[in-house]
Amino acid sequence: MGVMKAITGAEAAAEAMRQINPDVVVAYPITPQTPIVEQFAKFVANGVVDTEMVPVESEHSAMSATVGAEAAGARAMSATSSQGLALMWEIVAATPGLRLPVVMSLVNRTLSAPLNIHCDHSDVMGVTTLGWIQIFSENAQEVYENLPLAVRVAEDPRIQLPAMVNQDGFITSHAVEPVEIFEDDAIRRYVGVRSMERALLDLNHVETIGAMVLPDYLLEVKRAQEEAMSHVFEVYTEAGRELTAITGHAYPFFETYKTEDAEAVIVVLNSAAGTAKVAVDAMRAKGKKVGVLKPILFRPFPYAAVREALRKVPVVGVLDRSMDFGAYAPVYSEIRNVLYDVDQRPATQSYIYGLGGRDIMSTELESVFDELLGGTVDPEHQRYVGLRE
Amino acid sequence: MPTLQDIALKTDGVDARLVSGHRMCAGCGIPAVVKTVLAASDKPVIVLNATGCLEVTSAVYPFTAWNTPWMHLTFENAAAVAAGVESAYKALKRRGRVEEDINILAVGGDGGTYDIGFQALSGALERRHKFMYLAYDNEGYMNTGNQRSGATPFGASTTTVPAGTASFGKAQWRKNLVEIAAAHRIPYVGQAAVHNTLDLYKKAEKGFKADGPAVLAVLQPCTTNWAYDPALTMQYSKLAVETNFWPLYEVENGVVHINVKPAKRRPVEDFLKGQSRFKHLFKTENQHLIAEMQQMIDDEWTRLVKLEETGVQL
Numbered sequence: 001m002g003v004m005k006a007i008t009g010a011e012a013a014a015e016a017m018r019q020i021n022p023d024v025v026v027a028y029p030i031t032p033q034t035p036i037v038e039q040f041a042k043f044v045a046n047g048v049v050d051t052e053m054v055p056v057e058s059e060h061s062a063m064s065a066t067v068g069a070e071a072a073g074a075r076a077m078s079a080t081s082s083q084g085l086a087l088m089w090e091i092v093a094a095t096p097g098l099r100l101p102v103v104m105s106l107v108n109r110t111l112s113a114p115l116n117i118h119c120d121h122s123d124v125m126g127v128t129t130l131g132w133i134q135i136f137s138e139n140a141q142e143v144y145e146n147l148p149l150a151v152r153v154a155e156d157p158r159i160q161l162p163a164m165v166n167q168d169g170f171i172t173s174h175a176v177e178p179v180e181i182f183e184d185d186a187i188r189r190y191v192g193v194r195s196m197e198r199a200l201l202d203l204n205h206v207e208t209i210g211a212m213v214l215p216d217y218l219l220e221v222k223r224a225q226e227e228a229m230s231h232v233f234e235v236y237t238e239a240g241r242e243l244t245a246i247t248g249h250a251y252p253f254f255e256t257y258k259t260e261d262a263e264a265v266i267v268v269l270n271s272a273a274g275t276a277k278v279a280v281d282a283m284r285a286k287g288k289k290v291g292v293l294k295p296i297l298f299r300p301f302p303y304a305a306v307r308e309a310l311r312k313v314p315v316v317g318v319l320d321r322s323m324d325f326g327a328y329a330p331v332y333s334e335i336r337n338v339l340y341d342v343d344q345r346p347a348t349q350s351y352i353y354g355l356g357g358r359d360i361m362s363t364e365l366e367s368v369f370d371e372l373l374g375g376t377v378d379p380e381h382q383r384y385v386g387l388r389e
Numbered sequence: 390m391p392t393l394q395d396i397a398l399k400t401d402g403v404d405a406r407l408v409s410g411h412r413m414c415a416g417c418g419i420p421a422v423v424k425t426v427l428a429a430s431d432k433p434v435i436v437l438n439a440t441g442c443l444e445v446t447s448a449v450y451p452f453t454a455w456n457t458p459w460m461h462l463t464f465e466n467a468a469a470v471a472a473g474v475e476s477a478y479k480a481l482k483r484r485g486r487v488e489e490d491i492n493i494l495a496v497g498g499d500g501g502t503y504d505i506g507f508q509a510l511s512g513a514l515e516r517r518h519k520f521m522y523l524a525y526d527n528e529g530y531m532n533t534g535n536q537r538s539g540a541t542p543f544g545a546s547t548t549t550v551p552a553g554t555a556s557f558g559k560a561q562w563r564k565n566l567v568e569i570a571a572a573h574r575i576p577y578v579g580q581a582a583v584h585n586t587l588d589l590y591k592k593a594e595k596g597f598k599a600d601g602p603a604v605l606a607v608l609q610p611c612t613t614n615w616a617y618d619p620a621l622t623m624q625y626s627k628l629a630v631e632t633n634f635w636p637l638y639e640v641e642n643g644v645v646h647i648n649v650k651p652a653k654r655r656p657v658e659d660f661l662k663g664q665s666r667f668k669h670l671f672k673t674e675n676q677h678l679i680a681e682m683q684q685m686i687d688d689e690w691t692r693l694v695k696l697e698e699t700g701v702q703l
Contacts, residue, residue, distance in 0.1 A: 023480035024473065050483060054472060054476045057515070058512070060469070060508075061472070064462060064466035065473030067462055068469065068473025069480075071473075074476070094463060201478060201491075203458065206455075206457060207458055208455050209459070211448035211450040211451075214450070
């Protein structure tokens with residue numbers, strides 16, 4: 001049993017980092033991530049942690065120094081949002097190829113232009129092809145628990161890949177919620193100490209890290225990276241089970257809410273899943289059988305398991321908080337892929353919602369459910385929730 | 390102080406930190422620069438290498454010429470990676486997981502230093518990470534075939550600013566990395582050249598021992614893209630110093646000291662001639678550019694001597 005604290009999602013991330021007490025934290029401020037590194041800086045300033053904190057001059061250097069620290073043998077963490085992720089993109093792309101288990105918070109924010117500091121998923125959806133493990137969090141509690149889980153999965157010898165823990169900018173990062181904080185010792189034992197294997201600072205085993213790899217070997221390197229990614233499901237399950245022993249919470253690849261007998265299901269990431277559950281309850285009170293599927297582990301994507309969960313649903317609406325211009329939206333694409341192998345495929349409809357931090361109301365989601373149940377879906381054309389034409 | 394022979398013994402054989410088998414051009418001075426600098430460390434050295442000539446020729450999987458911990462990440466961030474390594478080192482030492490003392494060396498060419506890596510370098514110097522940054526300066530993007538950089542000298546023809554009927558090549562003077570680095574108030578900055586091994590070694594030793602960040606800018610003539618006989622690398626490096634084109638000096642805690650003062654300054658033509666990048670300057674219509682260049686070199690030298698004489702802190 002933990003202690004309940006009223007904290008924001010950003011503070012929940014900082015709280016997890018306090019308990020993890022990483023060797024190195026590299027920070028550069030960007031809204032709405034800033035309160036994570038500010039809160040952590042206070043822990044450093046007050047001796048609550050003995051982490052080496054490096055306040056760098058840009059996000060590019062933030063990820064470069066994080067990667068350098070990890071290559072040296074440290075457990076290093078960082079946090080960013082939107083433009084920051086875009087600036088560090090080059091190094092974000094390089095990290096998985098070096099097999100360095102960096103864990104970073106991503107506080108999801110719209111990518112410019114136009115400039116907008118509020119939440120959508122256009123930042124993360126630009127990096128899902130790069131080889132990071134991607135974990136999404138509905139609320140502050142999940143943020144807090146997903147971070148130590150990410151450390152364990154990323155650093156497992158079978159994996160050695162970086163992981164990003166997503167939370168919605170402002171909606172989660174700045175809203176105060178009750179969060180159950182577990183014992184420091186339990187979390188510290190859970191994450192343990194990072195192995196020094198292959199570390200630059202292991203001077204008895206001199207390593208060359210980041211050699212140039214030409215056409216004769218590159219394919220094999222990338223194949224090995226994919227092999228590691230494929231082990232994430234088993235490691236995530238194992239590490240989740242161990243975390244359950246501390247928290248009592250489950251760590252599935254995705255959450256289903258009242259989907260068993262549902263005639264329509266909404267698939268949606270992060271905080272809007274909470275709103276969707278409220279809409280489900282309202283619909284069910286009116287006798288309408290609807291449910292929600294909330295992806296949590298987005299990379300690797302658990303296609304087979306999601307397929308089983310959606311196989312018998314007549315109609316699936318997928319809500320994306322970002323667009324892929326001229327193509328199906330990112331989450332919708334995954335769900336279409338999932339359903340291809342089902343004999344009697346559910347009908348599907350793509351919806352774009354909440355861009356630039358626009359609120360999504362439970363009543364709007366009820367309308368979406370009504371539309372799905374009404375059978376007027378058009379799988380080829382995405383619709384826009386709350387758009388002013 | 391070691392003799393040249395002592396240094397030679399440290400930079401040769403299987404115990405050297407950079408060993409033979411790399412793929413650098415015949416006549417390239419980069420291995421000599423790097424071996425000499427690494428030999429000047431009395432502790433193990435972790436090397437963080439920016440993309441460039443040295444990196445692409447020294448670690449081509451599954452081979453490596455590095456007999457010391459080495460890492461390459463990308464082009465513009467060797468100083469930031471070094472900052473991360475140094476922070477990890479401090480943290481792990483504090484936590485009792487690393488015991489040995491080490492030195493940290495970030496190394497890049499002039500493109501990775503003066504241009505694209507400039508911000509990361511400035512940030513790392515300002516934060517006073519304990520590391521040395523080595524720029525081997527061949528005055529352009531030589532790994533990719535002679536493109537203009539912030540270190541390319543006035544008058545040089547490059548593939549991105551070629552000399553032609555309407556252009557004489559680069560119209561701007563080069564950046565002064567030493568003074569920019571010194572402006573960060575770091576304890577040690579040195580300017581050296583590949584031919585003067587003892588001077589380079591001494592500067593590297595001071596840099597490693599400095600109580601904070603250090604920067605070394607080392608001239609490294611490029612046989613391939615300056616297009617001269619590979620046997621003449623050391624000769625061109627020497628001429629750069631004897632013409633005052635590349636003075637050997639250092640800034641120790643802000644105080645300037647000139648290490649080599651040519652008894653008689655040679656004309657800049659002696660350095661320019663024989664290099665394809667300056668060939669066009671010898672055409673009659675371009676002779677005034679050489680005079681202009683000579684004036685700039687002499688003015689810079691006068692300024693440097695004044696800085697030394699007045700003892701004013703940079």
